[in-house]
Amino acid sequence: MKPRERFRDFTRRLAAWNDPALFIRVATEDLLEPVFQRLEALGPGRLPLYGLLFAIKDNIDWQPLPTTVGCPDFAYLPARSATVVQRLLEAGAIPVGKTNLDQFATGLVGTRSPYGVPRNAVDPQLIPGGSSSGSASAVAAGLVDFALGTDTAGSGRIPAAFQNLFGYKPTRGLVSTRGVFPACRSLDCVSLFARTSELTRQLAQVVRAFDPEDPYSQERPLSRTTLPARPVAGVPLPSQRIFDGDPGYAQAYERVLQEWQQRGAELVELDLSCLLEAAQLLYGGPWVAERLAAVGDFWNTRRDSFHPVTRQVLASGECHSAKQTFEAFHRLEVLRRQASALWPRCDFLVLPTAPTAPTLQRVLEEPLEVNTLLGTWTNFVNLLDLAALALPGPPAPDGRPFGFSLVAPAATDEALFEAASFYEAGSAPRSTRLPGRTVLAVAGAHPDPTDL
Numbered sequence: 001m002k003p004r005e006r007f008r009d010f011t012r013r014l015a016a017w018n019d020p021a022l023f024i025r026v027a028t029e030d031l032l033e034p035v036f037q038r039l040e041a042l043g044p045g046r047l048p049l050y051g052l053l054f055a056i057k058d059n060i061d062w063q064p065l066p067t068t069v070g071c072p073d074f075a076y077l078p079a080r081s082a083t084v085v086q087r088l089l090e091a092g093a094i095p096v097g098k099t100n101l102d103q104f105a106t107g108l109v110g111t112r113s114p115y116g117v118p119r120n121a122v123d124p125q126l127i128p129g130g131s132s133s134g135s136a137s138a139v140a141a142g143l144v145d146f147a148l149g150t151d152t153a154g155s156g157r158i159p160a161a162f163q164n165l166f167g168y169k170p171t172r173g174l175v176s177t178r179g180v181f182p183a184c185r186s187l188d189c190v191s192l193f194a195r196t197s198e199l200t201r202q203l204a205q206v207v208r209a210f211d212p213e214d215p216y217s218q219e220r221p222l223s224r225t226t227l228p229a230r231p232v233a234g235v236p237l238p239s240q241r242i243f244d245g246d247p248g249y250a251q252a253y254e255r256v257l258q259e260w261q262q263r264g265a266e267l268v269e270l271d272l273s274c275l276l277e278a279a280q281l282l283y284g285g286p287w288v289a290e291r292l293a294a295v296g297d298f299w300n301t302r303r304d305s306f307h308p309v310t311r312q313v314l315a316s317g318e319c320h321s322a323k324q325t326f327e328a329f330h331r332l333e334v335l336r337r338q339a340s341a342l343w344p345r346c347d348f349l350v351l352p353t354a355p356t357a358p359t360l361q362r363v364l365e366e367p368l369e370v371n372t373l374l375g376t377w378t379n380f381v382n383l384l385d386l387a388a389l390a391l392p393g394p395p396a397p398d399g400r401p402f403g404f405s406l407v408a409p410a411a412t413d414e415a416l417f418e419a420a421s422f423y424e425a426g427s428a429p430r431s432t433r434l435p436g437r438t439v440l441a442v443a444g445a446h447p448d449p450t451d452l
Contacts, residue, residue, distance in 0.1 A: 110136075160193060249402060274339050
C-alpha cells in the first residue's frame with residue numbers, strides 16, 4: 001500500500017473507531033501533499049521509516065497545525081516543527097495529526113482535557129493513562145504505527161502499561177525537546193509508543209541526536225549497549241511491592257519475575273526506599289512550581305481557561321518557597337547518591353509500571369489521590385536521570401492489561417532494549433482479549449516496506 005493510500009485507509013479506520021476525544025486535530029491529504037510527493041519520488045527502501053504513520057501529542061509542535069497543549073485558549077501556531085518531528089519526517093514517517101492529552105501534560109490519568117477522555121483501546125472501563133493518552137490509544141487501536149508522547153512523571157510509560165504497548169523514556173537530553181511545550185522543562189523527555197520492541201528501538205535510534213538549539217540536549221554517548229549472558233535484575237523487597245490492594249496486579253508482577261527467572265536471569269531483592277522517596281518529591285515538592293512557571297502570565301490572566309483539576313494542581317505551585325526548593329534539591333542529591341549504590345548490584349531494575357489500573361469512575365471520584373498513586377514507580381526516573389523502557393506483561397487474572405518497566409542508569413538505553421529482547425525471546429505473544437469483554441484493540445502489523 002502506497003503512503004497516500006495508507007493515509008486514506010487511516011482516515012477510514014479512524015472514522016470507524018469513532019472516538020471524538022482521540023485526536024484534537026487530524027491532518028488532511030492536501031496538507032500532507034508535500035510529504036506524499038517526496039516519498040513517491042524517493043520510493044521505498046531509501047528511508048528507514050518510509051510510509052509509517054505516526055501521531056503527535058499536542059504539546060509537540062508540528063508547523064502546519066496549532067499546538068493547544070490541551071487548552072483551546074492557549075493554542076498557538078508554531079513557526080516550525082519540533083526537532084523530533086522533523087527527524088521523523090526526514091526518515092520517511094507520515095504525521096497524521098495531534099492527539100489529546102492531560103492539559104499542559106499535567107497528569108498520569110488521561111482524563112484532564114476539555115476535549116474529552118480518549119478511550120482505552122484495550123479495556124474501555126479503564127483510564128487510558130496520561131498525560132500522553134491520545135498517543136497511546138491511537139497506537140493501541142492500530143490506527144497508527146507509532147506515536148510521540150512526552151514523559152515527565154511517567155506519561156510515556158503509564159499509558160503503555162494500560163494499553164499493552166512499549167513505551168520508551170530516554171535518558172534526559174538524548175532526544176531533543178526543542179519545540180516541545182514544557183511541563184517541567186528540567187525533567188521533560190520526548191517518549192515513544194509502539195506495539196513492538198523492534199520498532200520502538202528503531203525509532204529511538206532515529207530520534208536520538210544532539211541538538212545545539214536545545215539547551216538541555218546532551219552529547220552523551222551510550223555507556224552500555226550489551227548485557228551479560230545471565231543478567232541480574234533488581235526487584236523491590238517484598239514489603240515495598242506496592243499495589244494499592246490490587247491482588248491481580250500483584251499476581252501479574254510475580255508472574256513477570258518468574259518469567260525472568262525462567263529465561264535465566266538472576267533476581268536480587270533491593271531496598272528501593274530511596275527511589276520511593278524521590279518519587280514523592282515530584283508531586284509533593286517544588287517541581288510543581290516549575291509546571292506553573294511554564295504557563296507564565298497565562299496563569300494570571302486566563303485562570304478560568306484551565307481544566308478544574310489542572311488548575312488545582314498548578315495552584316499548589318504557588319505555595320513553595322525558595323527555601324523549600326533548595327531543601328528539596330539538596331535532599332534529591334542525597335537520594336541520588338543512595339540510588340547510585342544500587343547499580344553495582346544489578347544490570348537493571350524490573351518494576352511494575354503502575355500499582356493498579358484504575359477505572360474511569362474511580363478517577364472521577366479521587367482525581368488527585370489516584371494520580372499520585374500512579375506515579376509510585378515512575379516519578380523518580382527523570383528526577384534521578386535514569387533511562388526506562390515499559391513493556392507489556394502478562395495480564396492480571398481478570399484480564400486487565402499489566403505492564404512492567406526496565407529501569408537503569410543514564411545512557412544505558414540500548415542495554416534496556418537488549419534486556420527487552422532477552423525477555424521476549426521466551427515470551428508468547430500477549431493477547432489483548434479480555435475475558436467476557438469486547439475486544440477493542442486492533443493490533444495492526446508493522447508494515448512491510450515492500451507493500452508501501
